[in-house]
Amino acid sequence: MNLVIVGSVALDTIETPTAKVERALGGTATYASIAASYFASPGIVAVVGGDLERRHISLLKRCGVDLEGLQVVPNGKTFHWSGCYEGDMHQAVTRETQLNVFESFRPTIPESYRKAPFLFLGNIQPDLQLDVLDQMKKPRLVLCDTMNYWITSQPERLEKVFRRSHVICVNDAEARMFTGRSSLPKAAQDLLKLGPQRIIIKLGGYGVQLYGRDSFFALPALPLTNVKDPTGAGDTFAGGFIGRLTTAVRLNENAFRQALAVGTVMASFCVQDFSCRRTAKLGPADVKKQLLSLRRAVLLPHYPG
Amino acid sequence: MNLVIVGSVALDTIETPTAKVERALGGTATYASIAASYFASPGIVAVVGGDLERRHISLLKRCGVDLEGLQVVPNGKTFHWSGCYEGDMHQAVTRETQLNVFESFRPTIPESYRKAPFLFLGNIQPDLQLDVLDQMKKPRLVLCDTMNYWITSQPERLEKVFRRSHVICVNDAEARMFTGRSSLPKAAQDLLKLGPQRIIIKLGGYGVQLYGRDSFFALPALPLTNVKDPTGAGDTFAGGFIGRLTTAVRLNENAFRQALAVGTVMASFCVQDFSCRRTAKLGPADVKKQLLSLRRAVLLPHYPG
Numbered sequence: 001m002n003l004v005i006v007g008s009v010a011l012d013t014i015e016t017p018t019a020k021v022e023r024a025l026g027g028t029a030t031y032a033s034i035a036a037s038y039f040a041s042p043g044i045v046a047v048v049g050g051d052l053e054r055r056h057i058s059l060l061k062r063c064g065v066d067l068e069g070l071q072v073v074p075n076g077k078t079f080h081w082s083g084c085y086e087g088d089m090h091q092a093v094t095r096e097t098q099l100n101v102f103e104s105f106r107p108t109i110p111e112s113y114r115k116a117p118f119l120f121l122g123n124i125q126p127d128l129q130l131d132v133l134d135q136m137k138k139p140r141l142v143l144c145d146t147m148n149y150w151i152t153s154q155p156e157r158l159e160k161v162f163r164r165s166h167v168i169c170v171n172d173a174e175a176r177m178f179t180g181r182s183s184l185p186k187a188a189q190d191l192l193k194l195g196p197q198r199i200i201i202k203l204g205g206y207g208v209q210l211y212g213r214d215s216f217f218a219l220p221a222l223p224l225t226n227v228k229d230p231t232g233a234g235d236t237f238a239g240g241f242i243g244r245l246t247t248a249v250r251l252n253e254n255a256f257r258q259a260l261a262v263g264t265v266m267a268s269f270c271v272q273d274f275s276c277r278r279t280a281k282l283g284p285a286d287v288k289k290q291l292l293s294l295r296r297a298v299l300l301p302h303y304p305g
Numbered sequence: 306m307n308l309v310i311v312g313s314v315a316l317d318t319i320e321t322p323t324a325k326v327e328r329a330l331g332g333t334a335t336y337a338s339i340a341a342s343y344f345a346s347p348g349i350v351a352v353v354g355g356d357l358e359r360r361h362i363s364l365l366k367r368c369g370v371d372l373e374g375l376q377v378v379p380n381g382k383t384f385h386w387s388g389c390y391e392g393d394m395h396q397a398v399t400r401e402t403q404l405n406v407f408e409s410f411r412p413t414i415p416e417s418y419r420k421a422p423f424l425f426l427g428n429i430q431p432d433l434q435l436d437v438l439d440q441m442k443k444p445r446l447v448l449c450d451t452m453n454y455w456i457t458s459q460p461e462r463l464e465k466v467f468r469r470s471h472v473i474c475v476n477d478a479e480a481r482m483f484t485g486r487s488s489l490p491k492a493a494q495d496l497l498k499l500g501p502q503r504i505i506i507k508l509g510g511y512g513v514q515l516y517g518r519d520s521f522f523a524l525p526a527l528p529l530t531n532v533k534d535p536t537g538a539g540d541t542f543a544g545g546f547i548g549r550l551t552t553a554v555r556l557n558e559n560a561f562r563q564a565l566a567v568g569t570v571m572a573s574f575c576v577q578d579f580s581c582r583r584t585a586k587l588g589p590a591d592v593k594k595q596l597l598s599l600r601r602a603v604l605l606p607h608y609p610g
Contacts, residue, residue: 088487182393184510185528205489206511209525216602220514220523223490254606261605297521298603300566301559 001066002246003040004113004139005032005239006132007122008079008102009048009070013095014274015084016229024275025056027079028122028145031235033065034276035266036120036243038287043113045069045132047105049076063280068110076101089230090204109135120242121165122235123147126157133164141251143167143242145234151178162194167256169200169238184209185216198256200241202234210260217257222268222294229274233267236279240266265290306371307551308347309418309444310337310544311437312427313384313407314357314375318400319579320389321534329580330361332384333427333450336540338370339581340571341425341548343592348418350374350437352410354381368585373415381406394535395509414440425547426470427540428452431462438469446556448472448547450539456483467499472561474505474543489514490521503561505546507539515565522562527573527599534579538572541584545571570595 007028014021029044036042043066050072060067079102082095107128117140121129129144144165150158151174158178162168168191172184181187188199188211199211207220241263248255265287269278312333319326334349341347348371355377365372384407387400412433422445426434434449449470455463456479463483467473473496477489486492493504493516504516512525546568553560573595574583 088481176393183530183532185530188528189530203511206508207523207525209528211528216528217604218512218525218602219605220512220525223493223514223516223521225488225490225494227488257604257606295605297523298605299522299562300524300600300603301562 001041001043001113002116003036003042003118003120003242004045004069004109004116004136005029005036005042005120005122006045006107006129007032007120007124007235009044009046009052010079010081010102011052012231012275013080013082014229014231016089017086019228019274021229021274023080025059026081026232026275028235030060030276031232031270031279032120032122032239032242033060034063034279035236035239035270037063037065038240038266038282038284039243039262040118040246042066042239042243043069043110043116045107045109045113047071047073047101049078049101050074052078059276059280069108069113071108073101083231085230088205089227092231107132117141118242118246119143120238121145121161122238123150126150126154126161129161130157130164133161141166141242141245143169143238145169145238146174148174148177159194162191162196165196167198167200168196169202169241171202171204171234175199175201185211200260202237204230208237208260208264210256212253212256215253217253217260219260219264219294220297221264222290222297224268224271227271230271231274232276233270236270237263237267239263261291261294262287265294306346306348306418307421308341308345308423308425308547309350309374309414309421309441310334310341310347310425310427311350311412311434312337312425312429312540314349314351314353315384315386315407316357317536317580318385318387319534319536321394322391324533324579326534326579328385330364331386331537331580333540335365335581336537336575336584337425337427337544338365339368339584340541340544340575342368342370343545343571343587343589344548344567345423345551347371347544347548348374348415348421350412350414350418352376352378352406354383354406355379357383364581364585374413374418376413378406388536390535393510394532397536412437422446423547423551424448425543426450426466427543428455431455431459431466434466435462435469438466446471446547446550448474448543450474450543451479453479453482464499467496467501470501472503472505473501474507474546476507476509476539480504480506490516505565507542509535513542513565513569515561517558517561520558522558522565524565524569524599525602526569527595527602529573529576532576535576536579537581538575541575542568542572544568566596566599567592570599
């Protein structure tokens with residue numbers, strides 16, 4: 001176990017313009033841990049109710065996800081999100097959110113997790129993210145995510161989380177909202193000033209940007225014509241990203257760029273089916289092939305003089 | 306003269322959140338020809354009124370732009386556009402458009418232009434674009450642009466232009482509007498079916514995509530923190546793109562990718578000041594340096610196993 005992932009395990013009911021799925025396995029910890037499992041030994045810290053089906057637990061176990069940190073509330077119900085997508089499925093419209101056992105979630109990091117070198121703080125209340133940071137013993141790299149709700153309601157607490165993270169991973173709207181900057185390069189500069197080494201700004205179907213103090217890197221999303229459901233793409237990206245980082249000898253710019261490519265590739269698989277159906281069944285050849293496609297899509301031939 | 310550029314020469318009054326400029330030199334033909342002039346020998350086909358100041362004509366001449374195709378209506382007034390930008394300056398809000406002499410513009414291609422191997426059909430009425438195509442003698446490459454107004458009002462005429470072009474250059478909203486597809490990869494596929502070899506989809510501050518029948522390439526915009534005025538960025542991109550193509554031995558994928566990088570770089574200069582102030586004063590070293598920055602920004606190091 002070299003990677004702790006803190007976040008939700010959820011049941012999602014999702015409707016897209018062409019299909020629908022009910023009570024499918026979802027949540028940040030689910031998506032991120034499955035994506036990370038191709039490269040790392042992730043363990044999750046999350047909570048579920050007694051209603052979570054055995055097959056969901058089995059799926060996570062089969063992917064090699066450590067579940068010691070998964071709290072089960074026998075008489076409780078699992079977090080349930082219901083939403084739909086329209087048009088280009090750029091943005092989900094929430095129909096219903098039943099927090100259930102997630103409402104009183106208090107992450108407890110098992111003793112065996114505390115020395116893990118990598119930590120992904122998924123989108124939960126900033127105070128809980130801080131609590132997790134206090135429980136961990138000096139992780140080598142902390143990646144954190146958040147959402148508009150916490151940016152609006154608890155910006156000061158969130159800033160504390162950002163100050164203690166090595167990499168912040170947010171989308172374009174979140175970066176703009178937190179900093180009050182409409183320009184993304186300016187927003188990234190502001191976020192870097194809080195202390196993190198790198199800022200990742202996700203642009204949905206337009207790709208992803210990586211800002212360092214003296215560096216900038218960008219990757220496009222792969223041009224998919226078979227997007228089925230974008231739910232979990234961001235968490236899958238984050239899981240692939242930090243999963244790949246665990247294999248890096250040094251956490252330098254090259255390692256971050258390679259990890260960004262892996263995250264992009266894992267996200268491209270995620271959106272091709274509901275839930276983790278596609279990402280849970282990948283072979284190393286699938287990942288390698290998609291990485292090659294991505295490499296071809298960004299190859300700028302040398303300028304001849 | 307190896308590149309014909311058809312489009313507007315305009316006077317622009319522009320207000321941004323931080324500054325304002327009145328009756329500055331603008332228009333598609335202006336922006337595109339100045340950007341192209343670093344690589345090609347462009348000639349423009351456009352119309353202006355007697356009110357266009359001598360210094361504007363001198364600027365174009367100094368940049369090496371051939372003006373044989375520039376019609377001057379002594380008693381007429383030059384096309385005048387007035388607009389403003391807010392927030393992240395993603396989209397211009399038009400305050401006033403005075404078409405003036407541009408309203409009855411009928412492009413006449415001078416005899417000396419007709420055998421030029423490269424043609425950029427800037428955004429004008431589709432019937433005029435078709436008329437230009439009839440006057441030209443089999444150009445090696447036709448690049449065409451358009452706008453939402455023609456997509457809505459004359460989609461059939463516009464389709465004829467697209468069918469006779471080698472490269473279509475539109476922005477994301479235009480691609481979606483013309484094809485009725487919310488997915489850009491699907492929109493690009495539809496456009497490719499009309500016959501062009503390549504589709505360029507501009508994403509503003511998020512970069513640009515290049516779709517071929519079996520290829521995909523994407524470039525980010527450079528992360529600028531000093532954007533002053535985005536007016537003309539798209540036309541400057543197009544001019545740099547086709548200008549660079551005129552130097553290619555073969556019009557293959559590599560040539561298109563290099564040209565896309567040059568277009569991106571020229572556009573990055575354009576937005577750093579009003580009008581063509583920055584692009585008209587560049588040295589080869591400036592362009593080379595910015596190309597290196599772009600190359601660094603897309604360099605994906607090799608995946609180690």
